[in-house]
Amino acid sequence: MNDPQQIPPVQVPGQGPGSVPATVEGPISVGAATPGCKKVDPIVVADGVRRTYGALKAVDVDHVEIPRHRITALIGPNGAGKTTFFNLLTGFDTPDSGSWTFDGHALAGVRSHRVARMGMVRTFQLTKVMGKLTVLENMRLGGAEQPGEALWRAMFPWLWRTREAELTRTADSLLAMFKLGEKREDYAASLSGGQRKLLEMARALMADPKLIMLDEPMAGVNPALTQSLLDHIKNLKSTGMSVLFVEHDMHMVRHIADWVIVMAEGRVVAEGPPHEVMQDQAVIDAYLGAHHDVDLGSPEGAARLEDVLSEDAESVVGTADAGELLTVHEEPDTPEPGGRES
Numbered sequence: 001m002n003d004p005q006q007i008p009p010v011q012v013p014g015q016g017p018g019s020v021p022a023t024v025e026g027p028i029s030v031g032a033a034t035p036g037c038k039k040v041d042p043i044v045v046a047d048g049v050r051r052t053y054g055a056l057k058a059v060d061v062d063h064v065e066i067p068r069h070r071i072t073a074l075i076g077p078n079g080a081g082k083t084t085f086f087n088l089l090t091g092f093d094t095p096d097s098g099s100w101t102f103d104g105h106a107l108a109g110v111r112s113h114r115v116a117r118m119g120m121v122r123t124f125q126l127t128k129v130m131g132k133l134t135v136l137e138n139m140r141l142g143g144a145e146q147p148g149e150a151l152w153r154a155m156f157p158w159l160w161r162t163r164e165a166e167l168t169r170t171a172d173s174l175l176a177m178f179k180l181g182e183k184r185e186d187y188a189a190s191l192s193g194g195q196r197k198l199l200e201m202a203r204a205l206m207a208d209p210k211l212i213m214l215d216e217p218m219a220g221v222n223p224a225l226t227q228s229l230l231d232h233i234k235n236l237k238s239t240g241m242s243v244l245f246v247e248h249d250m251h252m253v254r255h256i257a258d259w260v261i262v263m264a265e266g267r268v269v270a271e272g273p274p275h276e277v278m279q280d281q282a283v284i285d286a287y288l289g290a291h292h293d294v295d296l297g298s299p300e301g302a303a304r305l306e307d308v309l310s311e312d313a314e315s316v317v318g319t320a321d322a323g324e325l326l327t328v329h330e331e332p333d334t335p336e337p338g339g340r341e342s
């Protein structure tokens, strides 16, 4: 069994201390923070990306840019199109129209595994860890396969053994970081929902991404782990990674996001720094409808919003189906039900 105490501090694969950029500072947008505004250094640029389901426009994004080396939150009410947009960008779904680039490379039509190999890796709202594999095996699967690696493995098995040992070392470091070291030999199916979320995030890091996209990383994570999860995400930025996350937890958004993009009814309706965006009328309208007087930028306002939405029969806030605005609930140790890929 692995002893997390003996594992050295994690180094995100391929990003040793020598290659770590200093904290990036300075303006994020070129000019004013308006919906679809240009960024000083974008890692993703999307144009005219649309996805309809029958008459429903799930995603209808004219233009959006995701800043590099920053933590960006993608927020919006349920059904706003956030997950569908994630699916489109990462090749898990196909848009009706539109184009987008990642790190300067056009990605429309590129399949999901190639997108991941290019350095754009995502996690899912409902985790996709493989229950019948151990935690360590799941991690090793996340290691990006180099072009031609399968051939090398067949022809030069001793070289593969070296690579496998490397993957195991990286996996153990990441498992220690996510406090899953003691679970490395357990089947992933035995993990709680929250632990599976952590495993999925750790596995995504095995691919050495330039951009990690997290779909509701906090939902279902035990409160004891939430602070360390926030710290992990901040650490990713300090290693030079760009982070884009979908989240309903405004506490998390306010505390770690450098930039917030707000979607409603498939469109980008606002963007900017967290404290500004949360007082934006379009955002308040999108979230609150009639409750315009609530200030999302303050803890009291967010608490009030949570109360209001908890009483709303159509809101999932405060239920097991959604992240919460201020607090994170305990996840029962039961397997997740199947469902749509989101």
Ligand SMILES: Nc1ncnc2c1ncn2[C@@H]1O[C@H](COP(=O)(O)OP(=O)(O)OP(=O)(O)O)[C@@H](O)[C@H]1O
Pocket (backbone or CB within 6 Å): 053, 056, 058, 076, 077, 078, 079, 080, 081, 082, 083, 084, 085, 340, 342
């Ligand atoms: N496979 C699908 N078939 C039909 N409609 C879909 C499908 N996937 C998503 N939708 C619809 O598209 C819209 C956007 O859904 P999406 O899951 O992207 O929203 P979201 O902002 O991620 O919501 P949430 O915060 O609840 O996860 C919703 O109205 C949803 O019902």
